[in-house]
Amino acid sequence: MNTIYDVTIIGGGPSGLFSAFYAGLRDMKTKIIESQPMLGGKVHVYPEKLIWDIGGMTPITGQQLIDQSISQALTFDPTVCVNTKVRTIGKEDNMFIITTESGEKHFSKTVILAIGSGIVNHQKLEIEGAEKFENTNLFYSVRSLYDFKDKSILISGGGHAAIDWAHDLHGFAKDITVIYRGEKLSGHEAYIQKIKNNGTPILLNTQIKQFVPSLNGSTIQQVILENTTTTEEKAIHVDAVLINHGFLKERTIAFDDSITVERDKERNYKVVTNGKCETSVPGLFAAGDIAEYPSKIHLIAGAYQDALHAVNSAKAYLDPTANPTARVSSHNETFDERNREIFESRIKEKTTIK
Known part of the structure; x- marks a missing residue:
C-alpha cells in the first residue's frame, strides 16, 4: 500500500531542509525527495566558503551549514529519498502524484517545491x-x-x-x-x-x-x-x-500549464507565488530560489522565511482551523524532553571540567 504524506518536499537544500523541520514541528507527516545522492543542495558547491549573512549565526562554512541543516531537518524523522529525480507532478482528486525518473510514484496531500534553479553540476x-x-x-x-x-x-x-x-x-x-x-x-x-x-x-x-x-x-x-x-x-x-x-543546470521537472512560471534575467525558471508561497495550483507551494514574488530576498536567510510561509500555507490548506503558525520553540512542549536532555548534558560537561 502506498503511504500518503501530508507534505512532500522536493529538494534537499536549505529551504527544503528547513521546511522539513518546520513541517515536523507542525505535526505533518513529511517526505523529502532529493535528486542528488546527498542532502544539502547547492551549498555543496562552496563547502569551504564562509557564510556571514545568516541571522544570529557567526561565520559558518558551507559544510557546517549543510551538516547542521541536515541534523535539524531530521529532528522529526521525515522520510528521505535521495538520488531520486522527479519528472512530473500531477493532481487527481485532491491528491498529488509525484512520478520519478524510474517510474516510481509518491503520493502526497500537499507539495513544496524547493528545487532552487535545478540540479547544478560543474562545467x-x-x-x-x-x-x-x-x-x-x-x-x-x-x-x-x-x-x-x-x-x-x-x-x-x-x-x-x-x-x-x-x-x-x-x-x-x-x-x-x-x-x-x-x-x-x-x-x-x-x-x-x-x-x-x-x-x-x-x-x-x-x-x-x-x-x-x-x-x-x-x-x-x-x-x-x-x-x-x-x-x-x-x-x-x-x-x-x-x-x-560555470555550471550546467538541469531542470528535471516538467511543469504543465496549470503552474504559472516565468524566467529571470539569467533564463532560469521561476515558479510564481504570492506572499504566502502559494502557487497557481491549490496545495502546491514553492520556497527558496525557485519561488518568485515581489520583494523576493535571494539569500539563504530568505529561503528560511519562504520555508515557514510554505509550511504554514500547507498546514492551512490541510486544516483551515489550524493555528496560523507553530508555537515558538521556547514555549513549545514538543521540545520539553529534548531541552531537558541538552541542559543535563551541559551541566554534566561543566561538572566534569571542574
Missing part, C-alpha cells in the same frame, strides 16, 4: 584524459583548503567563483596564476583589484590546451597554455589546477 574541462586527474590534483571546487596549502595553483575562469578563490587562497597557496579565455574578467570588481594588488599573475585570452602528467601519470605536472588570439603556447609548472567555468 567540466573538455580536454582528452582530463577526468583521470580528478582524483588527484584537478579540482572543480574547493572541498578543503588544505588541498592547496603551499602549492602552485592554476585557476582557470574569470567569474565570481574563480576570482573569489584567487583572493581567498592568497597567502595560503605557494603561488597562484589566473587564466581566462576572454578579454575581461567578470568577477567582483573589488576582488579583481585585490588580486591585482596581491601581485597575482592574470593571463587573459588564455586557455588550457593540454596537461602534461607526472612520470607515474597520476597527477598533472605541467599545463600547456594557449593564447586564444595569437595561438602562442607556454608551459607552466603546477601542483594543482582549479577550474571554475
